[in-house]
Amino acid sequence: MVLKMVISGAQTGADIAGLEVATNFGLKTGGIMPFGYKTLDGPMPQYRTMYDIEMHSSSSYVPRTRKNVKNSDGTMRLAFDFESRGEVCTKSAIVNYKKPWFDVDLRSEDLDSLVALAITWIEDNNIEILNVAGNSESTYTGTHEAVTNFLTKLFKGLGLDSKKNSP
Numbered sequence: 001m002v003l004k005m006v007i008s009g010a011q012t013g014a015d016i017a018g019l020e021v022a023t024n025f026g027l028k029t030g031g032i033m034p035f036g037y038k039t040l041d042g043p044m045p046q047y048r049t050m051y052d053i054e055m056h057s058s059s060s061y062v063p064r065t066r067k068n069v070k071n072s073d074g075t076m077r078l079a080f081d082f083e084s085r086g087e088v089c090t091k092s093a094i095v096n097y098k099k100p101w102f103d104v105d106l107r108s109e110d111l112d113s114l115v116a117l118a119i120t121w122i123e124d125n126n127i128e129i130l131n132v133a134g135n136s137e138s139t140y141t142g143t144h145e146a147v148t149n150f151l152t153k154l155f156k157g158l159g160l161d162s163k164k165n166s167p
Helices: 014-024 046-050 061-068 085-098 111-124 141-157
Strands: 005-007 028-033 053-054 074-079 099-104 129-134
Touching: 005 014, 005 061, 014 028, 014 046, 014 074, 014 129, 014 141, 028 061, 046 053, 053 111, 061 085, 061 129, 074 085, 074 111, 074 141, 085 129, 099 111, 099 129
Parallel strands: 005 028, 005 129, 028 053, 074 099, 074 129
Antiparallel strands: none
16 A cells, blocks of 8 residues: 555645545645645644644745645645636646646546546555645535545545544
8 A cells, every 4th residue: 555644735625625534544644734724714723733734934825735746746636626726726836846646526427437546546656645635615615525525435445444434
Protein backbone atom coordinates (compact mmCIF):
# COMPACT_ATOMS: atom_id res chain seq x y z
CA MET A 1 0.00 0.00 0.00
CA VAL A 2 1.41 3.31 -1.09
CA LEU A 3 -0.83 5.97 0.49
CA LYS A 4 0.36 7.18 3.91
CA MET A 5 -0.95 10.71 4.33
CA VAL A 6 -3.69 13.08 3.13
CA ILE A 7 -3.24 16.84 3.10
CA SER A 8 -5.58 19.64 2.13
CA GLY A 9 -6.40 23.28 2.75
CA ALA A 10 -9.23 22.25 5.13
CA GLN A 11 -11.89 24.34 3.38
CA THR A 12 -15.55 23.34 3.62
CA GLY A 13 -16.58 20.63 1.17
CA ALA A 14 -13.93 18.46 -0.49
CA ASP A 15 -10.93 19.57 1.58
CA ILE A 16 -12.34 18.85 5.01
CA ALA A 17 -14.04 15.67 3.79
CA GLY A 18 -10.61 14.41 2.70
CA LEU A 19 -9.13 15.01 6.13
CA GLU A 20 -12.11 13.46 7.93
CA VAL A 21 -12.07 10.29 5.83
CA ALA A 22 -8.29 9.98 6.12
CA THR A 23 -8.60 10.22 9.90
CA ASN A 24 -11.34 7.56 9.89
CA PHE A 25 -8.96 5.24 8.05
CA GLY A 26 -5.99 5.92 10.32
CA LEU A 27 -3.96 7.91 7.80
CA LYS A 28 -1.80 10.84 8.83
CA THR A 29 -3.21 14.24 7.91
CA GLY A 30 -1.83 17.70 7.39
CA GLY A 31 -1.72 20.63 5.03
CA ILE A 32 -1.68 24.39 4.96
CA MET A 33 -4.59 26.75 5.69
CA PRO A 34 -4.75 30.51 5.15
CA PHE A 35 -3.69 32.81 8.00
CA GLY A 36 -6.09 32.66 10.94
CA TYR A 37 -7.12 29.12 9.94
CA LYS A 38 -9.64 30.80 7.63
CA THR A 39 -12.54 28.85 6.11
CA LEU A 40 -15.84 29.93 4.61
CA ASP A 41 -17.44 28.87 7.91
CA GLY A 42 -15.11 31.14 9.88
CA PRO A 43 -11.78 30.50 11.62
CA MET A 44 -11.10 26.87 12.53
CA PRO A 45 -7.96 26.92 14.73
CA GLN A 46 -8.96 23.53 16.16
CA TYR A 47 -7.87 21.98 12.84
CA ARG A 48 -4.27 22.60 13.92
CA THR A 49 -4.48 19.81 16.47
CA MET A 50 -7.27 17.76 14.88
CA TYR A 51 -5.54 17.40 11.49
CA ASP A 52 -1.98 18.69 12.08
CA ILE A 53 -2.71 21.67 9.81
CA GLU A 54 -0.25 24.54 9.57
CA MET A 55 -1.21 28.17 9.08
CA HIS A 56 0.17 30.15 6.12
CA SER A 57 1.36 33.73 6.63
CA SER A 58 -1.13 34.89 3.96
CA SER A 59 -4.90 35.06 4.46
CA SER A 60 -5.37 34.41 0.72
CA TYR A 61 -6.37 30.96 -0.46
CA VAL A 62 -3.93 30.97 -3.40
CA PRO A 63 -0.63 30.57 -1.47
CA ARG A 64 -1.95 27.66 0.63
CA THR A 65 -3.30 25.98 -2.52
CA ARG A 66 0.10 26.24 -4.19
CA LYS A 67 1.93 25.00 -1.08
CA ASN A 68 -0.36 21.97 -0.67
CA VAL A 69 0.18 21.00 -4.30
CA LYS A 70 3.94 21.45 -3.92
CA ASN A 71 4.11 19.46 -0.66
CA SER A 72 2.24 16.45 -2.07
CA ASP A 73 3.17 13.59 -4.37
CA GLY A 74 -0.02 14.24 -6.34
CA THR A 75 -3.38 15.98 -6.18
CA MET A 76 -6.83 14.51 -6.48
CA ARG A 77 -9.42 17.10 -7.51
CA LEU A 78 -12.96 16.00 -6.63
CA ALA A 79 -15.52 18.39 -8.03
CA PHE A 80 -18.88 19.01 -9.62
CA ASP A 81 -17.47 22.22 -11.16
CA PHE A 82 -13.90 22.18 -12.44
CA GLU A 83 -14.22 25.78 -13.68
CA SER A 84 -14.59 27.28 -10.19
CA ARG A 85 -11.89 29.73 -9.12
CA GLY A 86 -10.50 27.24 -6.63
CA GLU A 87 -10.22 24.42 -9.16
CA VAL A 88 -8.63 26.68 -11.76
CA CYS A 89 -6.10 27.82 -9.13
CA THR A 90 -5.35 24.22 -8.13
CA LYS A 91 -4.85 23.13 -11.75
CA SER A 92 -2.51 26.08 -12.33
CA ALA A 93 -0.37 25.01 -9.34
CA ILE A 94 -0.36 21.40 -10.55
CA VAL A 95 0.92 22.48 -13.96
CA ASN A 96 3.44 24.89 -12.42
CA TYR A 97 4.96 22.24 -10.14
CA LYS A 98 4.62 19.47 -12.75
CA LYS A 99 2.79 17.21 -10.29
CA PRO A 100 0.55 14.27 -11.18
CA TRP A 101 -3.19 14.75 -10.70
CA PHE A 102 -6.40 12.80 -10.93
CA ASP A 103 -9.77 14.42 -11.52
CA VAL A 104 -12.95 12.90 -10.11
CA ASP A 105 -16.05 14.32 -11.74
CA LEU A 106 -18.60 13.91 -8.97
CA ARG A 107 -21.40 14.09 -11.57
CA SER A 108 -20.23 10.80 -13.09
CA GLU A 109 -22.75 7.98 -13.14
CA ASP A 110 -19.93 5.42 -12.86
CA LEU A 111 -17.98 6.41 -9.77
CA ASP A 112 -16.98 2.78 -9.13
CA SER A 113 -14.94 2.82 -12.35
CA LEU A 114 -13.34 6.08 -11.23
CA VAL A 115 -12.43 4.45 -7.89
CA ALA A 116 -10.62 1.67 -9.78
CA LEU A 117 -8.81 4.20 -11.97
CA ALA A 118 -7.85 6.27 -8.91
CA ILE A 119 -6.36 3.21 -7.22
CA THR A 120 -4.25 2.55 -10.31
CA TRP A 121 -3.21 6.22 -10.47
CA ILE A 122 -2.11 6.20 -6.80
CA GLU A 123 -0.12 3.00 -7.29
CA ASP A 124 1.42 3.98 -10.65
CA ASN A 125 2.54 7.37 -9.33
CA ASN A 126 3.70 6.10 -5.91
CA ILE A 127 1.47 8.59 -4.13
CA GLU A 128 2.35 8.56 -0.44
CA ILE A 129 1.16 12.11 0.29
CA LEU A 130 -2.15 12.84 -1.42
CA ASN A 131 -3.43 16.40 -1.68
CA VAL A 132 -7.24 16.36 -1.69
CA ALA A 133 -8.79 19.38 -3.38
CA GLY A 134 -12.19 20.23 -4.78
CA ASN A 135 -15.23 22.41 -4.56
CA SER A 136 -16.16 24.11 -1.33
CA GLU A 137 -19.61 23.35 0.03
CA SER A 138 -20.72 26.87 -0.92
CA THR A 139 -19.52 26.42 -4.50
CA TYR A 140 -21.52 23.22 -4.86
CA THR A 141 -23.84 21.94 -2.14
CA GLY A 142 -23.39 18.21 -1.60
CA THR A 143 -19.64 18.20 -2.24
CA HIS A 144 -18.76 17.10 1.31
CA GLU A 145 -21.06 14.06 1.18
CA ALA A 146 -20.02 13.06 -2.36
CA VAL A 147 -16.30 13.32 -1.55
CA THR A 148 -16.77 11.39 1.70
CA ASN A 149 -18.51 8.57 -0.19
CA PHE A 150 -15.90 8.47 -2.97
CA LEU A 151 -12.86 8.53 -0.68
CA THR A 152 -14.38 5.89 1.60
CA LYS A 153 -14.72 3.54 -1.39
CA LEU A 154 -11.22 4.48 -2.57
CA PHE A 155 -9.52 3.86 0.77
CA LYS A 156 -11.34 0.55 1.19
CA GLY A 157 -10.20 -0.36 -2.33
CA LEU A 158 -6.63 0.40 -1.26
CA GLY A 159 -7.02 -2.14 1.54
CA LEU A 160 -7.34 0.32 4.40
CA ASP A 161 -9.58 -0.43 7.38
CA SER A 162 -12.02 2.16 8.65
CA LYS A 163 -11.87 2.86 12.38
CA LYS A 164 -15.62 3.49 12.31
CA ASN A 165 -16.21 -0.17 11.48
CA SER A 166 -13.93 -1.41 14.24
CA PRO A 167 -15.40 -2.60 17.55
